[in-house]
Amino acid sequence: MTDLSPDAFYELPAPLRSQLLVLWGKAHKVADTSAGFSGEIVFLDNGNGVFPRMTCAKFPRWRQDLTPALRAERFLREIKLQAAAHYHPNVHWPFNVKFILGVPIAFFRRWEGDLSDFIEDSHWGDLGRLSLIIQLTAGLAHCHARGLVHQDLKPQNVFVRDLQSTFSLPPTDLWLRPLVADFGSVNLAADVGEFTGSRPYMAPEQWQQTELGEWTSVFVLGIMLHEIMSRGIHPMGERSHDWHHQINPGFNRWQQNNRWRAWVKKGCPIAQPLPDHDLADLVAACLAPSTTARPSLHEVQAVLLGLMHQRSATAAKHVNLFLDAAESQSAAEEWQHLKGCVEGLERSIKAHYPRNAE
Incomplete structure (x- = not known):
């Protein structure tokens, strides 16, 4: 069996990559995409009659100066810190995380905008x-x-x-x-x-x-x-x-x-x-x-x-x-579902990118 490229996820055509996130996010279709300094976002439409209707998937932005392992570890660090703040109504949080083709993905609720709007x-x-x-x-x-x-x-x-x-x-x-x-x-x-x-x-x-x-x-x-x-x-x-x-x-x-x-x-x-x-x-x-x-x-x-x-x-x-x-x-203790998801993501990253293989 041929090994997958470490950048297999990023090598997919953008529309196909988005459809993969629709599948894993159990959504109806892609609504939009966006990108920031360190992450890319695909906005997902879950369809009429579904609450919440709009969610989004965030994953690390591809950077030539970072190895796939380092990209994954940096993204994991961000998600662990964000999970540490859960739960408070005035703090954004992921509701699920996945590991797809060697890339960590976090799923969030999409809100009505940001303060600059x-x-x-x-x-x-x-x-x-x-x-x-x-x-x-x-x-x-x-x-x-x-x-x-x-x-x-x-x-x-x-x-x-x-x-x-x-x-x-x-x-x-x-x-x-x-x-x-x-x-x-x-x-x-x-x-x-x-x-x-x-x-x-x-x-x-x-x-x-x-x-x-x-x-x-x-x-x-x-x-x-x-x-x-x-x-x-x-x-x-x-x-x-x-x-x-x-x-x-x-x-x-x-x-x-x-x-x-x-x-x-x-x-x-x-x-x-x-x-x-x-x-x-x-x-x-x-x-x-x-x-x-x-x-x-x-x-x-x-x-x-x-x-x-x-x-x-x-x-x-x-x-x-x-x-x-x-x-x-405000939760005094960690949300066990999210804690378990993040721990699973960390195990997947460590298994996929063992330290002694770098």
Whole structure:
């Protein structure tokens, strides 16, 4: 019997590869495809009358500079870290993993978009925006309590679930639920000395390559709070639209290291403070160059809840119900089904790529 090529999965024509994922994902058809820096995604349509209708399959992107074994091991690391955060309603999670033709595949629920899709939505009011950020602090706090430091936190890595797309609910801005996603960068600084992230959202300590922690997430949360409440303006003073949608020349300009190093060196000044002084003060506190001067995630959450209560006691109560439900649903122990799937994937990778064969 002829041995399969280590890259047999990638050597398949893209349509055939997608159909293979449809088969393993027990879906009806492929809806779309996408690709990021380290992974490729095939969106799957499960058909009418199936819940959830939309799911997706993610697998490592083929890279010539990585062996098949190393690609698989890096992807396994990401999935193990993501599984370690399960379960919290504000953290994205895989519901199954497979090993197909020497390649690890993770299956996820597909949500209604990511945060960058909603930032400039003129129909999304301030209460809904504050609600989402407050819930995001809960998801991040859950991750940090489990020793998980996200180094590439940005709007594209915050998925958004619209509860109104699933349930019959009264019209309000408060039904959007954020989920922390993409765990490929988690703990890279501590584990392998890799500090990078997405330049417009990197904290000073990432540029300086010093210890990362909850304070790093608080810094990025401050950037996103300003961006969300200003409808798309980064604290440094420019609109973020072109960067989010990879439109040049704006996208390439925002990719320049010197641009962001200079902003950090100046002390991360806020060019156009938010008109609400309390929110502006909170953003400034989050963007403090000194890590010890920044508030904790729980302090940020408390301030935002207080500001929301000033605007609407009803809305604040609504968000508190979300937080209480998330706390009660948060699993103290690992989900045994997912744990078993990940352990099976690890065994398959070790058997397929034995160390002494490399």
